[in-house]
Amino acid sequence: MAEQSRKSGSINPEKPKDMVPIYIMGKRYFVPKTLTIMKAIEYAGYQLKRGAGCRAGFCGACGTVYRTPDSYKIKVGLACQTVVEPEMYIAQLPFYPAVKKTYNIEEMEPTAEAVLGIYPEVARCVACNTCTKVCPQELEVMDYIQETLHGNLDKVADLSFDCVMCGLCVSRCPAEIQHPFVAILVRRLYNHHLVPRSQQLAKRVKEVEEGKYDAEIKWLKSLPLEKLKKLYSTRPREGDPGVELKDNKIDWNDEVKFDYSGTNR
Ligand code: SF4
Ligand code: SF4
Numbered sequence: 001m002a003e004q005s006r007k008s009g010s011i012n013p014e015k016p017k018d019m020v021p022i023y024i025m026g027k028r029y030f031v032p033k034t035l036t037i038m039k040a041i042e043y044a045g046y047q048l049k050r051g052a053g054c055r056a057g058f059c060g061a062c063g064t065v066y067r068t069p070d071s072y073k074i075k076v077g078l079a080c081q082t083v084v085e086p087e088m089y090i091a092q093l094p095f096y097p098a099v100k101k102t103y104n105i106e107e108m109e110p111t112a113e114a115v116l117g118i119y120p121e122v123a124r125c126v127a128c129n130t131c132t133k134v135c136p137q138e139l140e141v142m143d144y145i146q147e148t149l150h151g152n153l154d155k156v157a158d159l160s161f162d163c164v165m166c167g168l169c170v171s172r173c174p175a176e177i178q179h180p181f182v183a184i185l186v187r188r189l190y191n192h193h194l195v196p197r198s199q200q201l202a203k204r205v206k207e208v209e210e211g212k213y214d215a216e217i218k219w220l221k222s223l224p225l226e227k228l229k230k231l232y233s234t235r236p237r238e239g240d241p242g243v244e245l246k247d248n249k250i251d252w253n254d255e256v257k258f259d260y261s262g263t264n265r
């Protein structure tokens with residue numbers, strides 16, 4: 001986070017209407033009360049070079065810790081999703097160190113022992129639940145660590161599915177567990193070894209590899225952008241009322257049709 005020159009009026013000694021005071025790395029700024037922490041930091045004149053990615057709550061790059069005067073507790077949130085509070089003290093955690101282990105999923109068994117072989121510290125969990133309290137996604141983090149220990153990989157995959165890998169749980173764990181990396185290993189094992197293969201997907205991949213859709217892809221690539229956008233937004237989707245698969249394909253809408261022989265009709 002680098003401080004840049006501020007626009008006139010973005011920092012004020014008096015409290016203007018609809019502005020709230022916040023502390024960024026210990027320095028006081030007034031910012032509009034409707035801003036997220038991320039926008040407030042930028043409003044105050046900082047340029048985010050780390051700790052910002054999707055700006056939409058998905059990438060987990062913007063883990064932030066803060067305190068407010070009404071509580072002794074350390075609070076956490078994603079900077080792109082959390083709205084500023086008056087007198088909040090903010091510190092961003094652009095990156096929390098974690099060591100990514102390497103492994104070969106195909107050679108591993110989908111068991112607790114296999115996970116512990118890679119991340120033995122999982123066995124040190126003391127069930128304090130701090131990881132759950134700190135998770136901005138409100139995941140049951142301790143539960144997925146405990147389910148890992150019990151070898152219930154399906155439950156771990158389910159409980160950890162919405163993890164954005166922000167690392168805030170790692171920052172607070174007294175057992176020094178790297179929760180998001182444990183969870184992603186388990187989801188890989190689960191999906192590779194335990195989830196039944198999708199027959200439809202396998203068939204479709206084979207068809208793509210055999211060139212069944214080459215002409216259609218060529219046709220799509222030849223369309224003007226506006227037509228392509230309209231086609232995309234009005235396309236029938238599997239599961240829509242009245243839409244049926246014919247020969248494992250969905251018919252395009254009436255306005256633009258493709259007859260699979262390569263001719264736009
Ligand atoms: S913070 Fe660490 S020790 Fe505490 S419950 Fe979570 S994984 Fe276990
Ligand atoms: S489980 Fe940990 S890394 Fe994943 S979203 Fe929650 S706090 Fe972030």
Ligand code: FES
Nearest residue numbers: 053054055060080
């Ligand atoms: S910037 Fe991606 S989650 Fe906040």
